Amino acid sequence: MKAVLFDLDNTLYAPDCDLFSLIDVRINRYMEEIAGIALADVDGLRRRYWHDYGATLLGLIRHHEVDPEDYLDYVHDVDVASRLVPDPALRAVLRDSGIPSYVFTNGSRGHADRVLGALGIADLFVDVFDIRIAGYQPKPNPDPYQQVLGRLALQGEDCVMVEDQLQNLQTAKTFGMTTVLVAPEGQAGSDVSWVDSHLQAVGDIAPLLSRWRAGFIDG
Template sequence: MDVTIFDLDNTLYAPEACLFSLIDVRINRYMTEVVGIEPERVDGLRRLYWQRYGVTLGGLIRHHQVDPEDYLEYVHDVDVALCLRPDQRLRQSLESLSGVKVVFTNGSRGHADRVLQALDLADQFSEIFDIRVADYCPKPYADPYHRVLTHLGADAECCAMIEDSADNLRTAKVLGMRTVLVGPALQADYVDARVERADQVSEVVMGWRGQSL
């Protein structure tokens, strides 16, 4: 494996940090206060848009003519430092992981920058690919994966995808990547390995590299 691709939210930090719940609140507020959707419709629409478009933003663009940049700025306007602290164990793990390391997120680059700064990991990744990489088309659609691979000049077979989302790993596996699920166990043929925490990823990936020597 020459490239290790990490998701951001609920992957590099644990869901228990509750950072994403703050973003969820901002998404709901945007839909009611900015877009003008009735509060009782928000949960149903979010579920519908996730099913159809992969993220809430996709439905808001298509059905409510939302400016995606305005949305991204609004929903990621949260105090990351309230939830996250430097993660020295993860930092040491990433330092031991050779090759190219990048972040690939359905969030914004600004949000990713703030998260990595809070975790003291900003210097560990050579690139951040956000929702803009394929014109706001999100994971698990294949197009953003192809854009990332093209930008990196890498073959999928040389990449490992690290995610908390099974759907996102499924696409990675179809494209030919090795996959690591961060979080609860899941029996699926598109999950090659599972770890509890992101700081355990380097051992798995380096093990694969050893097997290929």
């Protein structure tokens, strides 16, 4: 195994840190105050754009002509340090992984840098691939995965994808990646045929890293 691709939000930190609730407020405010969408329509449009495009941003670009950079700056302008603290245990796992680690996120590079800094693990990642890598197309669209593999000059079979979203792992599996779901027990659902391993928390990945270093790729 030559690369481990980690999702960022609710993967490298626990969902109960509730950082995304701060971003969620900013997204709603942007849609109403900047994009000029009636407040009564915001929730419905967010669900529709999430379903149709995988992220609110792409729907806003296509239907409301928003400036994607303005959107990314606005919605990620949150106090990350109020929700996240350094994670020495995760740092130790990543430091000793023996396999290059990367962040692959639907968020922005700036947001990723702030999150990694707050967790105390920024120096342990070779690079960050953000929403810009495929013209703001988010996971689970296939184009971002293709672009990441191109940047790495690797095949899907050389990579592991670590994620909290099943649909994003499903696309990863179509590229031949080994897939790891990070989610509380019972959250996975019934059809997880494209998931090779299921972890309660990302810090539990150490035994898998050991197996991959030894050449086992069956998850």
